[in-house]
């Protein structure tokens with residue numbers, strides 16, 4: 255589990271029993287031949303259940319498609335609630351730099367496990383925790399009460415923050431955003447830290463750590479944190495190009511930009527946060543498709559003959575392949591920095607991406 259840099263974390267992890275917060279049944283990562291996730295049931299296999307609960311790298315999936323629970327049996331769907339894996343719970347609480355007596359806002363209560371850890375750190379009276387789903391909110395609150403914790407537990411949309419118990423020293427999200435809500439900043443004290451998993455439509459899974467000063471939040475991406483989306487931040491994935499298209503050549507082999515791993519994908523997503531991509535086809539007919547949020551601008555690039563005059567097909571007003579090639583060149587021109595050298599400033603004018611220093615703005 256790594257070193258305990260924040261001294262409060264060791265006694266907190268010792269005091270909170272993860273098994274008390276884990277449901278009797280949850281889905282694991284193993285799937286059957288139809289791709290359905292298999293259920294771990296404490297009553298049927300207590301050892302297997304316990305091994306998974308304590309596996310530092312495994313989250314315990316307890317809801318899919320916003321409604322389906324593991325009592326339904328093997329299931330294939332979109333994960334909508336889980337108990338996060340121990341390693342990322344630990345990393346995030348460490349990054350939060352919590353001190354005794356801090357007032358903390360936690361968004362994404364679910365089981366209540368990391369709310370309980372936070373109660374150990376700051377005291378129940380100083381924690382407000384919010385869960386969107388009413389069934390999960392009631393279950394999380396019950397778990398917390400049963401384990402002896404009494405934070406302010408709210409069922410609501412955490413993107414609005416929670417004004418009645420503001421201002422906060424720390425705001426921590428355990429679901430991913432694609433922009434930082436103004437309310438979180440407005441409900442923060444001077445010097446507060448906001449820590450949130452941050453996704454772009456291009457690539458998921460960054461961890462953003464901001465500090466609030468005079469109504470502006472600014473800070474870097476400090477690592478990776480793959481979380482499910484905040485419910486209203488989920489992408490819609492509309493693809494709706496018109497009939498008119500144009501063709502052009504690609505200045506670059508798509509393999510140079512795509513398929514090189516998460517670090518480059520995440521970095522490109524910082525430059526092009528509203529562009530999604532997906533691959534289709536195989537071998538010589540493999541293509542990458544990019545589309546913008548409206549779904550009207552689309553680019554399709556052939557891998558097999560990428561050097562040909564007509565390898566790129568474009569729809570709509572934007573040239574998304576040109577934009578991606580431009581972002582890649584811009585990144586190369588500044589020395590191919592790691593994504594942790596990038597940061598975000600959020601002020602009343604919007605979000606500004608910077609490299610190394612907030613004054614070195616790359617995108618506004």
Ligand SMILES: C[S@@+](CC[C@H](N)C(=O)[O-])C[C@H]1O[C@@H](n2cnc3c(N)ncnc32)[C@H](O)[C@@H]1O
Pocket residue numbers: 334335336337338361362363364365366367368369384385386387390410411412413428429481482483484485486
């Ligand atoms: C990965 S789970 C959180 C895990 C939790 N911290 C635990 O230890 O059990 C993410 C949770 O965020 C909740 N959520 C998603 N969008 C939300 C929102 N806008 N406001 C509050 N909760 C939200 C989901 O319903 C889900 O239960």
